[in-house]
Amino acid sequence: MIRVLLVDDQTLVRQGIRSLLELSAEVQVVAEADDGLTGLTAAREHEPDVVLLDLRMPGHDGLWMLDALREARIEVAVLVLTTFDDDELVLRAVRAGAKGYLLKDVTLDLLVGAIRTLHEGRTLLQPAITDRLLRAIRGNTLPDPGFRPVESITDRELDVLRLMACGYTNRQIADALFLAEGTVKNHVSALLIKLDARDRTNAVLRALRYGLLG
Numbered sequence: 001m002i003r004v005l006l007v008d009d010q011t012l013v014r015q016g017i018r019s020l021l022e023l024s025a026e027v028q029v030v031a032e033a034d035d036g037l038t039g040l041t042a043a044r045e046h047e048p049d050v051v052l053l054d055l056r057m058p059g060h061d062g063l064w065m066l067d068a069l070r071e072a073r074i075e076v077a078v079l080v081l082t083t084f085d086d087d088e089l090v091l092r093a094v095r096a097g098a099k100g101y102l103l104k105d106v107t108l109d110l111l112v113g114a115i116r117t118l119h120e121g122r123t124l125l126q127p128a129i130t131d132r133l134l135r136a137i138r139g140n141t142l143p144d145p146g147f148r149p150v151e152s153i154t155d156r157e158l159d160v161l162r163l164m165a166c167g168y169t170n171r172q173i174a175d176a177l178f179l180a181e182g183t184v185k186n187h188v189s190a191l192l193i194k195l196d197a198r199d200r201t202n203a204v205l206r207a208l209r210y211g212l213l214g
Contacts, residue, residue: 002119005048006032007039007065008081009057013104017052017081017111024112036065043074050115051078053098055089063089066096077118081106094201100124100167117167123201124167153194158212160187165204165213 004027008014014032021027031046033039037060043051051069055062066078080093080101090101099118102111117124153161156177163173170188174181188200197203207213 001028002026002050002115003028003030003046003048004115005030005039005042005046005051005076007034007036007042007051007057007062008032008054009034010054013054020108020111023108026112027115036060036062036068039065040068040072040074043069043076044072048076049119051076052115053078053080055080055082055093063092063096066093066098070097077121079114079118079124091205094205099199099201117169122169123199123204153191153212157187157191157194160184161191161204161207162213164188164191164200165207 004021006014006017006029008017011034014034018029018032021029030048031042033042035057039051039053040060042048051065053062053065060068062080069076069078077100078098080090080098081104082090082101083104093101100114100123102114102124106114114124159177160173163176168176170181170184173179174184177184191197191203192199195203195206197206204213
């Protein structure tokens with residue numbers, strides 16, 4: 001059973017998400033919180049596997065909670081649920097450590113699938129949102145301060161990178177490109193090094209920023 005913490009300032013939204021998740025045999029909602037501060041307390045107390053986090057909340061918002069989780073060294077996968085009215089806000093959330101994000105009108109199957117994906121240690125980049133991120137990043141092409149240019153990315157690595165941006169697992173990438181899963185893992189490892197990225201989500205964001213997926 002995957003233990004989930006809901007953090008959203010809107011009671012009806014939390015109730016709706018909880019009602020949906022109660023239909024799944026895979027997920028258990030262990031706590032709810034109405035802002036980042038109470039969310040941090042609940043994360044300490046209940047030790048969830050996944051946090052479903054709204055970004056826009058009065059007081060201590062979702063970005064504050066992401067920073068607080070990192071500073072407190074609380075290891076939990078965070079899935080942002082957003083109406084996506086602010087591209088830069090989502091970019092900041094991913095850079096702060098969120099492992100995935102979905103729109104709030106997501107179906108139950110997609111939501112449970114996303115929770116499962118994060119619980120398994122993977123990331124989730126919803127393609128529709130990735131397109132919006134690409135358009136947002138195109139207006140700001142200044143390099144990240146910590147980026148170190150390295151050798152060019154190969155065509156095959158670029159194929160893998162594009163599928164990573166769509167949230168594909170290594171197994172799914174292997175099937176799509178007719179490769180061995182071990183070969184895909186090697187390509188992913190090479191991409192993380194070449195893009196100076198800490199994880200798959202960060203790698204995709206850097207690739208978007210530098211126009212590799214445009």
